Amino acid sequence: MNVDLFDFELPAERIALRPASPRDAARMLVLDGAEMRDLSVADLPSQLRAGDLLVFNDTRVIPAQLEGTRGEAKIGATLHKREGPRRWRAFIRNAKRLRDGDAIDFGHAVSAIAGDRAEDGSFALDFAGEEPVELLLERAGRMPLPPYIAAKRPTDARDADDYQTMFAAEPGAVAAPTAALHFTPDLMKALEGAGIGHTTLTLHVGAGTFLPVKASDTADHRMHAEWGRIDAATADRLNAVRAAGGRVIAVGTTSLRLIESAVGDDGIVRPFEGDTAIFITPGYRFRGIDGLVTNFHLPRSTLFMLVSALMGVERMKDAYAYAIENEYRFYSYGDASLLLPSADRHSGQTQPKMAVLLEPERSVLSGT
Incomplete structure:
Protein backbone atom coordinates (compact mmCIF):
# COMPACT_ATOMS: atom_id res chain seq x y z
CA MET A 1 0.00 0.00 0.00
CA ILE A 62 15.34 1.47 31.59
CA PRO A 63 17.49 4.65 31.55
CA ALA A 64 18.66 3.84 28.05
CA GLN A 65 20.09 7.17 26.84
CA LEU A 66 23.82 7.71 27.35
CA GLU A 67 26.16 10.61 26.64
CA GLY A 68 29.84 9.88 26.19
CA THR A 69 33.04 10.59 24.35
CA ARG A 70 35.38 8.79 21.98
CA GLY A 71 38.53 10.79 22.32
CA GLU A 72 37.51 14.38 21.60
CA ALA A 73 34.29 13.40 19.84
CA LYS A 74 30.97 13.53 21.66
CA ILE A 75 28.89 10.40 21.21
CA GLY A 76 25.23 9.92 22.14
CA ALA A 77 23.76 6.42 22.41
CA THR A 78 20.13 5.28 22.68
CA LEU A 79 19.98 1.60 23.50
CA HIS A 80 17.65 -0.24 21.17
CA LYS A 81 17.59 -3.98 21.85
CA ARG A 82 19.44 -6.39 24.09
CA GLU A 83 21.51 -9.02 22.29
CA GLY A 84 23.26 -10.67 25.23
CA PRO A 85 24.18 -10.29 28.90
CA ARG A 86 26.53 -7.35 28.19
CA ARG A 87 25.70 -6.48 24.58
CA TRP A 88 23.08 -3.98 23.43
CA ARG A 89 22.34 -2.61 20.01
CA ALA A 90 22.17 1.20 20.04
CA PHE A 91 21.37 4.10 17.76
CA ILE A 92 24.33 6.49 17.81
CA ARG A 93 24.38 10.25 17.51
CA ASN A 94 27.52 11.47 15.71
CA ALA A 95 27.92 7.96 14.29
CA LYS A 96 30.35 9.17 11.63
CA ARG A 97 32.95 9.52 14.41
CA LEU A 98 32.56 5.91 15.55
CA ARG A 99 34.18 2.76 14.18
CA ASP A 100 34.07 -0.94 15.07
CA GLY A 101 36.41 -1.46 18.05
CA ASP A 102 36.28 2.12 19.35
CA ALA A 103 35.91 2.62 23.10
CA ILE A 104 33.26 5.04 24.37
CA ASP A 105 33.52 6.57 27.84
CA PHE A 106 30.09 7.36 29.28
CA GLY A 107 31.43 8.65 32.61
CA HIS A 108 30.55 7.29 36.04
CA ALA A 109 32.94 4.38 35.42
CA VAL A 110 30.80 3.16 32.52
CA SER A 111 32.33 2.36 29.13
CA ALA A 112 31.60 0.21 26.09
CA ILE A 113 33.29 -1.03 22.93
CA ALA A 114 31.53 -0.38 19.63
CA GLY A 115 30.89 -3.44 17.51
CA ASP A 116 29.38 -4.05 14.09
CA ARG A 117 27.00 -1.60 12.43
CA ALA A 118 23.68 -3.03 11.23
CA GLU A 119 21.62 -2.12 8.18
CA ASP A 120 19.35 0.10 10.31
CA GLY A 121 22.38 2.17 11.33
CA SER A 122 22.60 0.88 14.89
CA PHE A 123 25.87 -0.24 16.50
CA ALA A 124 26.49 -3.13 18.85
CA LEU A 125 27.82 -1.93 22.21
CA ASP A 126 29.69 -4.32 24.54
CA PHE A 127 29.74 -2.91 28.07
CA ALA A 128 32.99 -3.28 30.02
CA GLY A 129 33.33 -4.72 33.52
CA GLU A 130 31.40 -7.30 35.51
CA GLU A 131 28.60 -5.24 37.06
CA PRO A 132 25.13 -5.91 35.64
CA VAL A 133 24.44 -3.53 32.79
CA GLU A 134 21.27 -2.42 34.63
CA LEU A 135 23.44 -0.97 37.41
CA LEU A 136 25.66 0.79 34.89
CA LEU A 137 22.62 2.40 33.26
CA GLU A 138 21.26 3.54 36.62
CA ARG A 139 24.54 5.42 37.12
CA ALA A 140 25.12 6.86 33.68
CA GLY A 141 21.83 6.72 31.78
CA ARG A 142 18.72 8.84 31.64
CA MET A 143 15.08 8.17 30.75
CA PRO A 144 14.73 7.92 26.95
CA LEU A 145 11.88 10.30 26.11
CA PRO A 146 10.51 10.05 22.57
CA PRO A 147 12.25 12.36 20.09
CA TYR A 148 9.15 14.51 19.55
CA ILE A 149 9.18 15.38 23.28
CA ALA A 150 12.94 15.48 23.78
CA ALA A 151 13.21 18.02 20.94
CA LYS A 152 10.97 20.42 22.86
CA ARG A 153 12.22 20.06 26.44
CA PRO A 154 14.92 18.24 28.43
CA THR A 155 14.25 15.10 30.44
CA ASP A 156 13.74 15.87 34.13
CA ALA A 157 13.06 14.10 37.43
CA ARG A 158 9.30 13.93 36.78
CA ASP A 159 9.83 11.74 33.74
CA ALA A 160 11.28 8.94 35.86
Whole structure:
Protein backbone atom coordinates (compact mmCIF):
# COMPACT_ATOMS: atom_id res chain seq x y z
CA MET A 1 0.00 0.00 0.00
CA ASN A 2 1.11 3.56 -0.66
CA VAL A 3 2.47 5.07 2.56
CA ASP A 4 0.95 8.43 1.57
CA LEU A 5 -2.46 6.93 2.43
CA PHE A 6 -1.48 7.16 6.10
CA ASP A 7 -0.40 10.80 6.10
CA PHE A 8 -2.19 13.65 7.86
CA GLU A 9 -1.35 17.12 9.15
CA LEU A 10 -0.80 17.47 12.90
CA PRO A 11 -0.33 20.93 14.44
CA ALA A 12 2.71 21.01 16.72
CA GLU A 13 0.64 22.31 19.62
CA ARG A 14 -1.32 19.03 19.71
CA ILE A 15 1.80 17.12 20.88
CA ALA A 16 1.58 16.57 24.66
CA LEU A 17 4.73 17.36 26.64
CA ARG A 18 3.35 16.16 30.00
CA PRO A 19 0.75 13.52 30.92
CA ALA A 20 -2.66 14.33 32.34
CA SER A 21 -2.94 14.48 36.13
CA PRO A 22 -4.35 12.27 37.47
CA ARG A 23 -3.49 9.88 34.70
CA ASP A 24 -7.03 8.58 34.20
CA ALA A 25 -8.27 12.15 33.67
CA ALA A 26 -6.95 11.97 30.12
CA ARG A 27 -9.57 12.23 27.41
CA MET A 28 -10.66 9.11 25.53
CA LEU A 29 -12.18 9.01 22.07
CA VAL A 30 -14.30 5.88 21.74
CA LEU A 31 -14.83 4.34 18.30
CA ASP A 32 -17.43 1.62 18.81
CA GLY A 33 -18.33 0.21 15.43
CA ALA A 34 -19.78 3.18 13.54
CA GLU A 35 -20.29 5.26 16.71
CA MET A 36 -17.91 7.85 18.17
CA ARG A 37 -18.03 9.20 21.72
CA ASP A 38 -16.03 11.79 23.70
CA LEU A 39 -15.24 10.47 27.18
CA SER A 40 -12.36 10.22 29.63
CA VAL A 41 -10.19 7.23 30.51
CA ALA A 42 -11.97 7.08 33.87
CA ASP A 43 -15.13 6.14 31.92
CA LEU A 44 -13.56 2.96 30.58
CA PRO A 45 -15.46 0.56 32.90
CA SER A 46 -18.77 1.71 31.40
CA GLN A 47 -17.51 1.12 27.86
CA LEU A 48 -16.55 -2.52 28.38
CA ARG A 49 -18.54 -5.56 29.46
CA ALA A 50 -18.31 -7.94 32.39
CA GLY A 51 -16.17 -10.85 31.26
CA ASP A 52 -13.87 -8.73 29.08
CA LEU A 53 -10.13 -8.92 29.69
CA LEU A 54 -7.61 -6.07 29.43
CA VAL A 55 -4.07 -7.13 28.49
CA PHE A 56 -1.20 -4.94 29.68
CA ASN A 57 2.49 -4.95 28.81
CA ASP A 58 4.53 -5.21 32.04
CA THR A 59 7.84 -4.14 30.51
CA ARG A 60 9.82 -1.56 32.48
CA VAL A 61 11.63 1.34 30.82
CA ILE A 62 15.34 1.47 31.59
CA PRO A 63 17.49 4.65 31.55
CA ALA A 64 18.66 3.84 28.05
CA GLN A 65 20.09 7.17 26.84
CA LEU A 66 23.82 7.71 27.35
CA GLU A 67 26.16 10.61 26.64
CA GLY A 68 29.84 9.88 26.19
CA THR A 69 33.04 10.59 24.35
CA ARG A 70 35.38 8.79 21.98
CA GLY A 71 38.53 10.79 22.32
CA GLU A 72 37.51 14.38 21.60
CA ALA A 73 34.29 13.40 19.84
CA LYS A 74 30.97 13.53 21.66
CA ILE A 75 28.89 10.40 21.21
CA GLY A 76 25.23 9.92 22.14
CA ALA A 77 23.76 6.42 22.41
CA THR A 78 20.13 5.28 22.68
CA LEU A 79 19.98 1.60 23.50
CA HIS A 80 17.65 -0.24 21.17
CA LYS A 81 17.59 -3.98 21.85
CA ARG A 82 19.44 -6.39 24.09
CA GLU A 83 21.51 -9.02 22.29
CA GLY A 84 23.26 -10.67 25.23
CA PRO A 85 24.18 -10.29 28.90
CA ARG A 86 26.53 -7.35 28.19
CA ARG A 87 25.70 -6.48 24.58
CA TRP A 88 23.08 -3.98 23.43
CA ARG A 89 22.34 -2.61 20.01
CA ALA A 90 22.17 1.20 20.04
CA PHE A 91 21.37 4.10 17.76
CA ILE A 92 24.33 6.49 17.81
CA ARG A 93 24.38 10.25 17.51
CA ASN A 94 27.52 11.47 15.71
CA ALA A 95 27.92 7.96 14.29
CA LYS A 96 30.35 9.17 11.63
CA ARG A 97 32.95 9.52 14.41
CA LEU A 98 32.56 5.91 15.55
CA ARG A 99 34.18 2.76 14.18
CA ASP A 100 34.07 -0.94 15.07
CA GLY A 101 36.41 -1.46 18.05
CA ASP A 102 36.28 2.12 19.35
CA ALA A 103 35.91 2.62 23.10
CA ILE A 104 33.26 5.04 24.37
CA ASP A 105 33.52 6.57 27.84
CA PHE A 106 30.09 7.36 29.28
CA GLY A 107 31.43 8.65 32.61
CA HIS A 108 30.55 7.29 36.04
CA ALA A 109 32.94 4.38 35.42
CA VAL A 110 30.80 3.16 32.52
CA SER A 111 32.33 2.36 29.13
CA ALA A 112 31.60 0.21 26.09
CA ILE A 113 33.29 -1.03 22.93
CA ALA A 114 31.53 -0.38 19.63
CA GLY A 115 30.89 -3.44 17.51
CA ASP A 116 29.38 -4.05 14.09
CA ARG A 117 27.00 -1.60 12.43
CA ALA A 118 23.68 -3.03 11.23
CA GLU A 119 21.62 -2.12 8.18
CA ASP A 120 19.35 0.10 10.31
CA GLY A 121 22.38 2.17 11.33
CA SER A 122 22.60 0.88 14.89
CA PHE A 123 25.87 -0.24 16.50
CA ALA A 124 26.49 -3.13 18.85
CA LEU A 125 27.82 -1.93 22.21
CA ASP A 126 29.69 -4.32 24.54
CA PHE A 127 29.74 -2.91 28.07
CA ALA A 128 32.99 -3.28 30.02
CA GLY A 129 33.33 -4.72 33.52
CA GLU A 130 31.40 -7.30 35.51
CA GLU A 131 28.60 -5.24 37.06
CA PRO A 132 25.13 -5.91 35.64
CA VAL A 133 24.44 -3.53 32.79
CA GLU A 134 21.27 -2.42 34.63
CA LEU A 135 23.44 -0.97 37.41
CA LEU A 136 25.66 0.79 34.89
CA LEU A 137 22.62 2.40 33.26
CA GLU A 138 21.26 3.54 36.62
CA ARG A 139 24.54 5.42 37.12
CA ALA A 140 25.12 6.86 33.68
CA GLY A 141 21.83 6.72 31.78
CA ARG A 142 18.72 8.84 31.64
CA MET A 143 15.08 8.17 30.75
CA PRO A 144 14.73 7.92 26.95
CA LEU A 145 11.88 10.30 26.11
CA PRO A 146 10.51 10.05 22.57
CA PRO A 147 12.25 12.36 20.09
CA TYR A 148 9.15 14.51 19.55
CA ILE A 149 9.18 15.38 23.28
CA ALA A 150 12.94 15.48 23.78
CA ALA A 151 13.21 18.02 20.94
CA LYS A 152 10.97 20.42 22.86
CA ARG A 153 12.22 20.06 26.44
CA PRO A 154 14.92 18.24 28.43
CA THR A 155 14.25 15.10 30.44
CA ASP A 156 13.74 15.87 34.13
CA ALA A 157 13.06 14.10 37.43
CA ARG A 158 9.30 13.93 36.78
CA ASP A 159 9.83 11.74 33.74
CA ALA A 160 11.28 8.94 35.86
CA ASP A 161 7.75 8.37 37.18
CA ASP A 162 5.65 9.86 34.37
CA TYR A 163 7.17 7.60 31.71
CA GLN A 164 6.64 4.38 33.67
CA THR A 165 3.36 2.48 33.87
CA MET A 166 1.87 1.10 37.09
CA PHE A 167 2.42 -2.42 35.65
CA ALA A 168 6.17 -1.99 34.99
CA ALA A 169 7.98 -5.04 36.36
CA GLU A 170 10.33 -6.53 33.74
CA PRO A 171 13.27 -4.21 32.89
CA GLY A 172 14.23 -4.00 29.24
CA ALA A 173 12.19 -1.41 27.33
CA VAL A 174 13.65 1.77 25.91
CA ALA A 175 10.21 3.23 25.27
CA ALA A 176 7.08 2.99 27.40
CA PRO A 177 3.95 1.06 26.41
CA THR A 178 2.20 4.40 26.64
CA ALA A 179 -1.46 3.37 26.51
CA ALA A 180 -1.03 1.89 29.98
CA LEU A 181 0.25 5.23 31.34
CA HIS A 182 -3.42 6.24 31.71
CA PHE A 183 -4.23 3.56 34.27
CA THR A 184 -4.34 4.16 38.03
CA PRO A 185 -5.09 1.96 41.07
CA ASP A 186 -8.50 3.64 41.38
CA LEU A 187 -9.34 2.86 37.77
CA MET A 188 -8.23 -0.75 38.18
CA LYS A 189 -10.52 -1.10 41.20
CA ALA A 190 -13.42 0.29 39.19
CA LEU A 191 -12.72 -2.13 36.35
CA GLU A 192 -12.57 -5.05 38.76
CA GLY A 193 -15.85 -3.95 40.30
CA ALA A 194 -17.42 -3.98 36.83
CA GLY A 195 -16.32 -7.58 36.26
CA ILE A 196 -13.54 -6.65 33.84
CA GLY A 197 -10.36 -8.63 34.35
CA HIS A 198 -6.75 -7.97 33.44
CA THR A 199 -3.54 -9.85 32.79
CA THR A 200 0.00 -9.04 31.62
CA LEU A 201 2.52 -10.13 29.06
CA THR A 202 6.00 -8.77 28.31
CA LEU A 203 7.26 -7.06 25.16
CA HIS A 204 10.42 -4.97 25.48
CA VAL A 205 9.71 -1.91 23.35
CA GLY A 206 12.69 -0.83 21.26
CA ALA A 207 13.71 2.58 19.96
CA GLY A 208 12.84 1.28 16.51
CA THR A 209 9.21 2.05 17.34
CA PHE A 210 10.03 5.71 16.56
CA LEU A 211 11.77 5.03 13.24
CA PRO A 212 9.98 6.66 10.31
CA VAL A 213 8.68 4.64 7.38
CA LYS A 214 11.00 5.80 4.60
CA ALA A 215 9.68 3.46 1.92
CA SER A 216 6.95 4.71 -0.41
CA ASP A 217 5.14 1.35 -0.25
CA THR A 218 4.42 -0.63 2.92
CA ALA A 219 5.66 -3.81 1.21
CA ASP A 220 9.16 -2.34 1.15
CA HIS A 221 9.32 -1.37 4.84
CA ARG A 222 11.44 -3.56 7.11
CA MET A 223 9.90 -3.75 10.57
CA HIS A 224 12.12 -3.66 13.66
CA ALA A 225 12.19 -6.77 15.87
CA GLU A 226 11.35 -6.76 19.58
CA TRP A 227 11.57 -9.51 22.19
CA GLY A 228 8.43 -10.68 23.95
CA ARG A 229 6.97 -13.44 26.08
CA ILE A 230 3.50 -14.86 26.75
CA ASP A 231 3.62 -17.65 29.32
CA ALA A 232 1.33 -20.68 29.30
CA ALA A 233 -0.92 -19.37 32.08
CA THR A 234 -1.53 -16.10 30.26
CA ALA A 235 -2.19 -17.86 26.95
CA ASP A 236 -4.69 -20.15 28.68
CA ARG A 237 -6.49 -17.19 30.21
CA LEU A 238 -6.77 -15.34 26.91
CA ASN A 239 -8.26 -18.42 25.29
CA ALA A 240 -10.65 -19.05 28.18
CA VAL A 241 -12.02 -15.50 28.08
CA ARG A 242 -12.92 -15.72 24.41
CA ALA A 243 -14.29 -19.23 24.78
CA ALA A 244 -16.65 -17.88 27.46
CA GLY A 245 -17.85 -15.06 25.19
CA GLY A 246 -15.66 -12.29 26.62
CA ARG A 247 -13.49 -9.94 24.62
CA VAL A 248 -9.71 -9.59 24.74
CA ILE A 249 -8.86 -5.87 24.74
CA ALA A 250 -5.19 -5.12 24.18
CA VAL A 251 -3.88 -2.10 26.08
CA GLY A 252 -1.37 -0.66 23.65
CA THR A 253 -0.12 -1.71 20.25
CA THR A 254 2.75 -3.64 21.89
CA SER A 255 0.32 -5.99 23.65
CA LEU A 256 -1.67 -6.34 20.45
CA ARG A 257 1.36 -7.14 18.31
CA LEU A 258 2.60 -9.82 20.70
CA ILE A 259 -0.80 -11.50 20.97
CA GLU A 260 -1.14 -11.52 17.18
CA SER A 261 2.35 -13.01 16.96
CA ALA A 262 1.37 -15.86 19.28
CA VAL A 263 -2.08 -16.72 17.89
CA GLY A 264 -2.62 -19.42 15.30
CA ASP A 265 -4.96 -19.51 12.33
CA ASP A 266 -7.39 -21.36 14.61
CA GLY A 267 -7.63 -18.32 16.91
CA ILE A 268 -5.83 -20.09 19.77
CA VAL A 269 -3.07 -18.15 21.55
CA ARG A 270 -0.07 -20.30 22.42
CA PRO A 271 2.91 -19.63 24.71
CA PHE A 272 5.51 -17.51 22.98
CA GLU A 273 9.04 -16.42 23.76
CA GLY A 274 11.26 -14.77 21.18
CA ASP A 275 11.48 -11.97 18.64
CA THR A 276 8.59 -10.62 16.64
CA ALA A 277 8.68 -8.22 13.73
CA ILE A 278 5.02 -8.50 12.83
CA PHE A 279 3.89 -5.60 10.62
CA ILE A 280 0.15 -5.08 10.60
CA THR A 281 -1.38 -3.12 7.74
CA PRO A 282 -4.91 -2.92 6.26
CA GLY A 283 -5.96 -6.32 4.98
CA TYR A 284 -4.76 -8.10 8.10
CA ARG A 285 -7.20 -10.51 9.78
CA PHE A 286 -7.02 -10.05 13.55
CA ARG A 287 -7.22 -13.43 15.28
CA GLY A 288 -6.30 -12.85 18.93
CA ILE A 289 -7.85 -9.53 20.02
CA ASP A 290 -11.27 -7.89 19.94
CA GLY A 291 -10.38 -4.28 20.71
CA LEU A 292 -7.58 -1.88 21.55
CA VAL A 293 -6.85 0.95 23.98
CA THR A 294 -4.17 3.14 22.43
CA ASN A 295 -2.87 6.69 22.15
CA PHE A 296 -2.89 8.87 19.03
CA HIS A 297 -0.02 8.04 16.70
CA LEU A 298 2.32 9.75 14.25
CA PRO A 299 1.36 10.23 10.61
CA ARG A 300 2.91 7.68 8.20
CA SER A 301 3.87 5.50 11.18
CA THR A 302 3.54 1.72 11.48
CA LEU A 303 1.27 2.31 14.50
CA PHE A 304 -1.18 4.44 12.55
CA MET A 305 -1.15 1.70 9.90
CA LEU A 306 -2.02 -0.83 12.62
CA VAL A 307 -5.04 1.10 13.94
CA SER A 308 -6.14 1.68 10.35
CA ALA A 309 -6.02 -2.09 9.82
CA LEU A 310 -8.28 -2.55 12.84
CA MET A 311 -10.85 0.17 12.11
CA GLY A 312 -10.35 1.18 8.45
CA VAL A 313 -8.12 3.88 6.96
CA GLU A 314 -10.83 6.45 6.28
CA ARG A 315 -12.46 5.79 9.64
CA MET A 316 -9.20 6.49 11.46
CA LYS A 317 -8.35 9.55 9.36
CA ASP A 318 -11.78 10.98 10.11
CA ALA A 319 -11.34 10.20 13.82
CA TYR A 320 -7.91 11.82 13.91
CA ALA A 321 -9.23 14.89 12.11
CA TYR A 322 -11.97 15.11 14.75
CA ALA A 323 -9.41 14.68 17.55
CA ILE A 324 -7.21 17.45 16.14
CA GLU A 325 -10.15 19.82 15.71
CA ASN A 326 -11.34 19.11 19.25
CA GLU A 327 -7.90 19.58 20.80
CA TYR A 328 -7.08 16.06 21.85
CA ARG A 329 -3.47 15.63 22.98
CA PHE A 330 -1.29 13.38 20.82
CA TYR A 331 1.52 10.85 21.21
CA SER A 332 3.17 9.27 24.26
CA TYR A 333 1.93 11.68 26.95
CA GLY A 334 -1.30 12.40 25.12
CA ASP A 335 -4.90 11.25 25.30
CA ALA A 336 -6.34 7.81 24.59
CA SER A 337 -8.68 6.09 22.18
CA LEU A 338 -10.74 2.94 22.64
CA LEU A 339 -11.12 1.09 19.34
CA LEU A 340 -13.88 -1.53 19.14
CA PRO A 341 -14.30 -2.78 15.57
CA SER A 342 -17.67 -3.97 14.34
CA ALA A 343 -18.12 -7.73 14.24
CA ASP A 344 -18.22 -7.90 10.43
CA ARG A 345 -15.05 -5.83 10.11
CA HIS A 346 -13.24 -7.85 12.78
CA SER A 347 -14.01 -11.21 11.19
CA GLY A 348 -13.97 -10.38 7.53
CA GLN A 349 -10.38 -9.37 6.89
CA THR A 350 -7.83 -11.30 4.91
CA GLN A 351 -4.48 -12.70 5.89
CA PRO A 352 -1.55 -10.26 6.24
CA LYS A 353 0.58 -9.58 3.20
CA MET A 354 3.70 -8.99 5.29
CA ALA A 355 5.71 -11.82 6.77
CA VAL A 356 6.02 -12.31 10.51
CA LEU A 357 9.53 -12.80 11.87
CA LEU A 358 9.49 -15.18 14.83
CA GLU A 359 12.61 -16.43 16.57
CA PRO A 360 11.38 -18.44 19.57
CA GLU A 361 13.31 -19.42 22.69
CA ARG A 362 15.75 -16.50 22.81
CA SER A 363 16.31 -17.26 26.51
CA VAL A 364 19.57 -15.29 26.70
CA LEU A 365 17.45 -12.15 26.61
CA SER A 366 14.75 -13.14 29.07
CA GLY A 367 16.50 -13.39 32.39
CA THR A 368 18.87 -10.43 32.44
